Amino acid sequence: MFLTQKLPILIVLFSFLVSPFLSFASKAESEQPINIILNDWTSQIVLSHITAEIFHNMGYKTQFTQKTSSAQWGALQRGLSHVQIEVWQGTMEKMYDRMIANGGIIDAGTHDALTREEWWYPDYVAELCPGLPDWQALNACAHIFSTQETSPKGRYLSGPWEKPEAAKIRALNLNFKVIQAKGSNDLWAELAKAKQHKQAIVFFNWTPNWVEAKYKGHFIEFPDYHADCETIPEWGVNPKFLHDCGNPKKGWLKKVAWQKMPIKWPCAFKTLKNINFDNEQLASLALEVDGNGLTYQQAAKAWLRKNQRLWKNWIPASCQ
Numbered sequence: 001m002f003l004t005q006k007l008p009i010l011i012v013l014f015s016f017l018v019s020p021f022l023s024f025a026s027k028a029e030s031e032q033p034i035n036i037i038l039n040d041w042t043s044q045i046v047l048s049h050i051t052a053e054i055f056h057n058m059g060y061k062t063q064f065t066q067k068t069s070s071a072q073w074g075a076l077q078r079g080l081s082h083v084q085i086e087v088w089q090g091t092m093e094k095m096y097d098r099m100i101a102n103g104g105i106i107d108a109g110t111h112d113a114l115t116r117e118e119w120w121y122p123d124y125v126a127e128l129c130p131g132l133p134d135w136q137a138l139n140a141c142a143h144i145f146s147t148q149e150t151s152p153k154g155r156y157l158s159g160p161w162e163k164p165e166a167a168k169i170r171a172l173n174l175n176f177k178v179i180q181a182k183g184s185n186d187l188w189a190e191l192a193k194a195k196q197h198k199q200a201i202v203f204f205n206w207t208p209n210w211v212e213a214k215y216k217g218h219f220i221e222f223p224d225y226h227a228d229c230e231t232i233p234e235w236g237v238n239p240k241f242l243h244d245c246g247n248p249k250k251g252w253l254k255k256v257a258w259q260k261m262p263i264k265w266p267c268a269f270k271t272l273k274n275i276n277f278d279n280e281q282l283a284s285l286a287l288e289v290d291g292n293g294l295t296y297q298q299a300a301k302a303w304l305r306k307n308q309r310l311w312k313n314w315i316p317a318s319c320q
Ligand code: TMO
Pocket: 041, 088, 091, 117, 159, 161, 206
């Protein structure tokens, strides 16, 4: 009688006494590592490291897998990878919508950051090409953007991300040719070189990013984005073609997860939903690496050290 009544209390007492000595790992619902996708731009990589460290702190194991933003979807859908911490509307909305509709991936919430991904030029180019940032000014000065590869057309230097730039050029009848950079470092190198020689350049850039801290410049103003622009040819200035518009100017930035993550690692998923960065935080993280030479890990660790109160609050009380 005594024992059966008191047993629950004894168990509670016992676990209370012992729990501080148990490793954090005992709190993870599964020993299997959470696989986090590393894409190929700086803020995404730093945020991935921050996320991994937060999960470690909660007792989870993590792994990274490098995937381009176009190759990531299959891995997420099949459960080979489980988290992508920066899904940008301007480049990834189409695949995001399709994958959510398929049910393979789930939305893990939206960052506060508002994003824009678009053709961009440094300040001094405005003097070389009057009428910018209006896109209609581009054709009259296509020649000043031309390179050996593109002459007599202007060069538009794109990134390796999912964007139908050639279709946009065709739909807006621009006298430009797309040259695709291998990665963001190539974009920054071309920007520095062009600036040094005061040469015209227009390339794929985005915000928040480190560039805005170091270079003044502008996005090209294309016809305003509308979802119909990408699905209904009749929409917009060109009735025959899709993509006759720019990217969203206040785009979303989302986190996505493998659909079974909430069952397999419930506390990690709840925490992922709370992880939230704004424009300023993202731009300064990117600047630490691309401007100030820190490694991705160093930038992540420094941020975690300085912002403990903030990120510890992202872990729900029931998971601590
Ligand atoms: C996905 N990106 C931020 C490089 O445009």
